[in-house]
Amino acid sequence: GLSLQYHQTHTMALRFEVLGRFNRARAARLTLPHFLCETPLFMPVGTQGTIKGLTTHQLEEIGCQIILGNTYHLALRPTSELIDDLGGLHKFMNWPRALLTDSGGFQMVSLLHLADITEEGVTFQSPVDGKPMLLTPEESIQIQNRIGADIIMALDDVVKTTITGPRIEEAMYRTLRWIDRCIAAHKRPKEQNLFGIVQGGLDPVLRDICVQGLVERNLPGYAIGGLAGGEDKDSFWRVVAQCTASLPESKPRYVMGVGYPLDIVVCSALGADMYDCVYPTRTARFGTALVPEGVLKLKHQSMADDTRPIDSTCECMVCKNYTRAYLHCLVTKDAMGSQLLSYHNLYYMLQLSRNLHSSIIEGTFPNFVCDFLKKMFPEGD
Numbered sequence: 001g002l003s004l005q006y007h008q009t010h011t012m013a014l015r016f017e018v019l020g021r022f023n024r025a026r027a028a029r030l031t032l033p034h035f036l037c038e039t040p041l042f043m044p045v046g047t048q049g050t051i052k053g054l055t056t057h058q059l060e061e062i063g064c065q066i067i068l069g070n071t072y073h074l075a076l077r078p079t080s081e082l083i084d085d086l087g088g089l090h091k092f093m094n095w096p097r098a099l100l101t102d103s104g105g106f107q108m109v110s111l112l113h114l115a116d117i118t119e120e121g122v123t124f125q126s127p128v129d130g131k132p133m134l135l136t137p138e139e140s141i142q143i144q145n146r147i148g149a150d151i152i153m154a155l156d157d158v159v160k161t162t163i164t165g166p167r168i169e170e171a172m173y174r175t176l177r178w179i180d181r182c183i184a185a186h187k188r189p190k191e192q193n194l195f196g197i198v199q200g201g202l203d204p205v206l207r208d209i210c211v212q213g214l215v216e217r218n219l220p221g222y223a224i225g226g227l228a229g230g231e232d233k234d235s236f237w238r239v240v241a242q243c244t245a246s247l248p249e250s251k252p253r254y255v256m257g258v259g260y261p262l263d264i265v266v267c268s269a270l271g272a273d274m275y276d277c278v279y280p281t282r283t284a285r286f287g288t289a290l291v292p293e294g295v296l297k298l299k300h301q302s303m304a305d306d307t308r309p310i311d312s313t314c315e316c317m318v319c320k321n322y323t324r325a326y327l328h329c330l331v332t333k334d335a336m337g338s339q340l341l342s343y344h345n346l347y348y349m350l351q352l353s354r355n356l357h358s359s360i361i362e363g364t365f366p367n368f369v370c371d372f373l374k375k376m377f378p379e380g381d
């Protein structure tokens, strides 16, 4: 076709080498401009240029390789122009490793119910002064070029998977039209990788058209969007399985907004490579710790005199130094409580990613998945 090919006009700023496979699962090395990452890869989510409660030094300490920043938040404050003037987001937040920014449209639609999508872009009311604003594909890319992340995301038209009808089809075709505007607007392809986003709701025909359309553009990587919005697990996994089956083997695959530890294990088995989710840090702020058995609620009265660590098998700084009783005492009364829980929860997610990577390489992936499931569902349900 006459579609605009990314790789024809742009060089790619990444290398993706699959080091091992087990059926559809892959373990790879993803070389980005600022860091060499290993997949499966979990990306903690930051908003205002920070992961709430953790310093960038602590993030390095727990082996975090890449973090996600939100274009929408950063563009409002401190603004992308200021970040650019101050030398880019890496320097601004003192994070030497990799960064990814989302395009902003999804955040507007999910945070601001007043957002309205037209062919031009996403219109919304500025939360700063209430003025109507328009985020076009061109502007999203320009902002992300100023912020300077290793991976930038195309502006997509996102609709909830729980709605049905012609709106799903319209959003998918619009996402395909917008990808060409994003490719044309991208001014730093030697330093930043533009990923396209597959939309199409739960409809396999629409998902397939979107995958084919994006693959023709030869982008450096592909995301599967529009999930984790309340659809049932079966439909969610089916969409991921379908998309990973037809996306190129040689490019990274990123499932957006996912997820829970179980989702990451399942999606990795289905051939996905990258994930982001606010869950580990958000749930920490509500006093919940992630453990192999599922979750541990530190607020619960039974924790008050429990001298064990959160998880005796965890090697993180929190589990080495603090008891459940101490954390129970902190968790609602001091910011340190949510900081320590966030630290442990992110360590848990990053360790899960590392275990997935090494078990795929070593050929022990099925055993790893079995052990994971047995601990999480001891009754076999």
Ligand code: GUN
Pocket (backbone or CB within 6 Å): 102, 103, 104, 105, 106, 107, 153, 154, 156, 158, 197, 224, 225, 226, 227, 256, 257
């Ligand atoms: N975050 C979670 N899901 C999505 C999606 O479908 N699109 C974008 N841009 N970001 C997301």
Ligand code: ZN
Pocket (backbone or CB within 6 Å): 310, 311, 314, 315, 316, 317, 318, 319, 320, 344, 347
């Ligand atoms: Zn721990």
